[in-house]
Amino acid sequence: MSLSTCPNRVLLIGALCLGGCVRLGPNFQPQREPWVEHWNSPALDQAVETRSQPDIRQWWRVFADPTLEGLMAEADAHNASLQVAGLRVMEARAQLGIAQSGRYPQVQIASADVLYRDRKVTTPEAPQTSSFWQYSAGFDIGWEVDFWGRFSRAIESADAAWLAAKANYEDALVLLHAQLAQSYFALRTAEARLHIARDNARLQKRSYEITERLFKSGETDELDVQQAKTQYVSTLSSIPDLESQIMRSRNALAVLIGHTPGNRAELPDLTEKEGVVPLVDRAVLQDVPANLLLRRPDIRAAEQKIAAQSALIGVAQADLYPSLTLLGSIGWSAGSLAGIPNGLSVIGGPSLRWNVFDHGAIKNNVRVQDARLQQLIVVYRDDVRQAAREADDAASDLNKSLEREALLRDAKQAAKRSLTLANALYREGYSDFQRVLDAQRALATQEDAYLVNRSNAVSDVIALYKALGGGWYSDQPLIDPASRKQMQKRTDWGQLLDEPASSSANASSPLQR
Template sequence: MSPLRFPTCPRRALVVALGAALTACSSAPAYRPPSVDVPAHYAGAGTGTEATPATSWTAAAPAADAPRGAWWRVFGDTQLNALEARVDVSNQSVRKALADLDAARAMTDFQRAGLLPTLTAGAAQSRYRTSANKQGASLAGKTVPDYAIGATATWEPDVFGRLRDEVDSARANAQASAADLEAVRLAVTAQLAADYFDLRSLDAQKRLLDDSVRGYASALRIVQNQQRNGAIDASAVAQAQTQLDSTRTQARDIDVNRAQLEHAIATLTGEPASNFSLPPAPADYRVPAIPAGLPSQLMERRPDIAAAQRRVAAANAEIGAARAAFFPNLVLSASAGLESSFFAPWLSAPSLFWSLGPQLVGTLFDGGKRSATLRAKTAQYDGTVAQYRQTVLGAFEQVENQLSALQALADESATQQRAAQAAQQALSLTTRRYDAGAVSYLDVVTSQTIALTNERDAVVIEGRRMAACVRLIEALGGTWDAPESKNE
């Protein structure tokens, strides 16, 4: 279809097109964040957290790309701080999410460029010959050279908002990718902290077992001497040997589990497991008070909720683009250049050619493609809304799980500490009775086993409390108004 020419009024056509573009309206439905049921307070807020009084619900404004902050500093562990600092630099999952964000932002720039004119230019030289047997042709049987240079400008005024809706969709997807990046950072740093505290828990258990092995080895030598002197029979020696070897086996099993956690930490920090080592160190269990805040604040803190909400906005804008496909497209085009059959007069005024005009093109029949596309985009929007609401429900579930876990583990820690103290006292009394000949060595072995088991259980519970703290921070979105740690 050849463009209409308006050689006498190019400015008027341009003014009309600019006015149409500036007054373009979006075809997308008015966007509102999906509604969700938000409780007034957390059911599990209590022991181990700062409960916040319930207030009226406020509309959430997710901070899609807000940094989660160095939340791990609340634990005051310098080794953990050093490991976490390596995540942004070396972790490959974070680098992948960062690359995805760069790609999404580039797509936004690509869509935004569609609002601007496109300018092309070119030069060509050719020779052609018309058949000598072609009747009525003035150039029949002649070879004609052709020299041409020209430029063409095209612009599609966004009259019905299709291009703007595509830009809005790309921008919302870029914001979702920014939130995805923060979600990956939060997940990686939380996993690193959880693995770190699990490793320190194993270090504490290993020290208990190593101390027990040394004590049991010393006890075995004593009962062996007593057997040689005829004071006891071989059963006491067998019991002591069994206890020693069993404890050595447990200590060796700790080494296996610790190595696996060490390798996992190496991967999270972006270093080959073969090149990484983390020396044993005492476990410093300081469970911080974590303010859970209001459930409505969770929707502002969680990066995955922010990402889901921005994807709903992107799907809403895509509905607008699908609706705009039912309207015709207006394209303005202009071209100008020089063309001649001889090179000598190429730059003279008679060689000039130009054209200017609008083109209005619309689809009259497509077999229902546009209707199907609109239905698909509407269904995709409904799916993103459902995914958003499911993400919110899952976030509340995670917070409640960790709040309940912290409360239960706090109670378990208190009772287990008392049990460990009682078992240690029972061991001391049984040992005295054995020295006095009132009980057999089997009673001593039993008391030692009970004492060691209770001490290990106490250490395990404290490690679980630290891991639950990490998971609660992750469930809350990795940030809250908490005082800065003294150990920076």
């Protein structure tokens, strides 16, 4: 059928097809767990003090540590895992662009040919030679009408995958900030324990030297000397392990902020709060509502994966029905040989294709997509439960660490007093040296236990904010400048690389699609 003769009829057919388009497959239903609306951890209600809390997007400011804040900024700018997560967002955005191209004609081919023909024919009369040029040009177009929603569902799926990639980027921020804070305070804890070990080693060395002098003067026996030496050397033996922990923590921090491990010159100055482990109180438990569970980036990513898979069911179901494609072609041809006419042709019309005998392949593909959807729904529900468990565990552990803090502080003070009394009794001759050694050992143990418990409380705070999805904010772009420069040099990215980071969104905004 020629478009030049029946344009109105073709347009009418196209309008009828477009007007009757439907979208097969289920529409995405936002996931909601009814129990989340009423769930709350009892441990989160035990705040006994009210004070202003930092933005949960940058929860590490609760520690008021400028060094930690500087490391966070370095990690946001240079961490490799975060950079990969940002690049995956760009990949998903490009995939969305591929899906969106389905709105336009799928076939758009322009062609041109120039042929030269030289023909020689030998006959009894005389050889004949003919040569001529032949020219042709054409443009073909094919547009499959989205009658069953195949392309719109594909766009819906790609859009949800893009949102999931952005949520995964924010989840990478959550994990990065929590890991960096844990490594930072592991460093501070090891430094503080090293100070305690060295202080106790100096104290025990003095006792060892005193007992050695008394033994040489005949005022005590060798047993006191060997016991004092044993305790002193045992404390010294713990120092190399603590120094090794400090080095490992420094290397971990270097990798997290994108610097070379083992090169102290590349690390920021960490001496300002060396050996300082902050004291945590229950005030940090306030203002961390349980409804933040659904704000967790990994929970939102799991929901967007459900949305993407739900749309793929519609894409699979569209294969069960015929596809209607509007075809058109314009062609021109000419030649240099006399008698060959120049021609212009315009052809157009619909094309119907239907895979009738698929032997159940299409139906089973629909079932495959549906099974995958149900898997993601189950995973989502389990992820929400796991998030609630992590939040409750972290809050409970924090409360117990704070309970132990008061007890261990009293025990440490008692150990100091016991050592003072043991030394006095030993000098006055009312007790043997063993009681001094026992008091020294008890003091070292209690000081270390008190410090470790303070460190555990800090770790519990970090785990609590991580469980609630805190720390998803960064003022850095999705793509770091160096990667952006490399990619723009290789490929035309248009405006895609200028997309702002999704983490800068308002933290109080509701979950939206």
